[in-house]
Amino acid sequence: MPDTIKILLAEDEPSLALIVKESLETRDFEVIVCADGEEVLQKYNEEKPELLVLDVMMPKTDGFAVAEQVRKTDKRTPIIFLTAKSQTKDVVEGFQHGGNDYLKKPFSMEELIVRIHALLNRVVGGSEEIKKDDDxxxxxxxxxxxxxxxxxxxxxxxxxxxxxxxxxxxxxxxxxxxxxxxxxxxxxxxxxxxxxxxxxxxxxxxxxxxxxxxxxxxxxxxxxxxxxxx
Incomplete structure (x- = not known):
């Protein structure tokens, strides 16, 4: 894992994108902002970020479709969905499309940062494998x-x-x-x-x-x- 963690942030609301970007940058993350799903896929292939934060409702290609495309070749990079949808079926759908976590809007930056660190720690350390019949x-x-x-x-x-x-x-x-x-x-x-x-x-x-x-x-x-x- 590099010293500077690169996060790809997909959010089509400019004011929210700016707040999240600046907050993450104060924690020494490098943040690449995209405004639509097509740009996300392009930047993902170019930049190879360590984590993706995807708004579900995006122009051109939504967050679920973007995650599905990423998961065709990449099962490891963590994906957090940002969503205004609060129904259980919507949340479950996010996990079915390859998400690792989600945050319902509105959310606090501290909560987002805790979740980012939790997912990155699992990737860095790797979840400890448990073999069958292990004590x-x-x-x-x-x-x-x-x-x-x-x-x-x-x-x-x-x-x-x-x-x-x-x-x-x-x-x-x-x-x-x-x-x-x-x-x-x-x-x-x-x-x-x-x-x-x-x-x-x-x-x-x-x-x-x-x-x-x-x-x-x-x-x-x-x-x-x-x-x-x-």
Whole structure:
């Protein structure tokens, strides 16, 4: 990963594009702004950015179509959608078209920056691969996703499927923030209120199950996501 991260920003509203560009540049990102989908594809091929921030509703070619084109040859570069659409089906459609995350307008710059860093950290570090039947050390615990077990010393307990999937996502990105929207859409298939409350319950259960080792913590950034410290 280069010292200066190059971000391709697709936003056809000039005032918003300028605000986002200037805010990201104060964090030492290099930002390339495009006003329509065709320009995005051209600049993407020329500049090879490390991350794309795509407005869904763009002239000529919309953000979903742009993401589909990018994903034909590039499965790795993170894509964040910006959208005024708030229906669950619209959000799910974004993930189906190759997006990694999304932000509903209006959004705060701090939230966008947190999500950018979370996605870039996954690319830089790479999600830790979990092989079948692996016993994984999480502090003093042993986690086996295949058997859905969590063992502390000689005591083992069986996790539910959802507990296993949430802990697996956190472990694969340990010591890095994982956004709520990524976990919810990947496991639940949506990020509506009820799914979000369900995730909060599973996080609380996992915290209790991991509480015997003070070196292991699940911390949260309110409204953004969770981080497994181990």
């Amino acid at each position: 994984i050390a999480i502090g003093s615990y042993v986690f086996n996703p295949t058997k859905q077990t969590l063992t502390y010393k000689d005591e083992s307990e069986v996790l539910t499927h959802r507990e296993t999937e949430v802990l697996k996502h956190l472990y694969q990105n340990k010591n890095e923030m994982v956004t709520r929207s990524f976990i919810l859409n990947d496991i639940w298939g949506n990020d509506d209120f009820f799914s979000g409350r369900s995730l909060d319950v599973f996080i609380s259960k996992l915290r209790k199950k991991l509480s015997a080792d003070p070196a292991v913590q699940i911390i949260n950034s309110r409204g953004f996501g969770y981080k497994l410290i181990c």
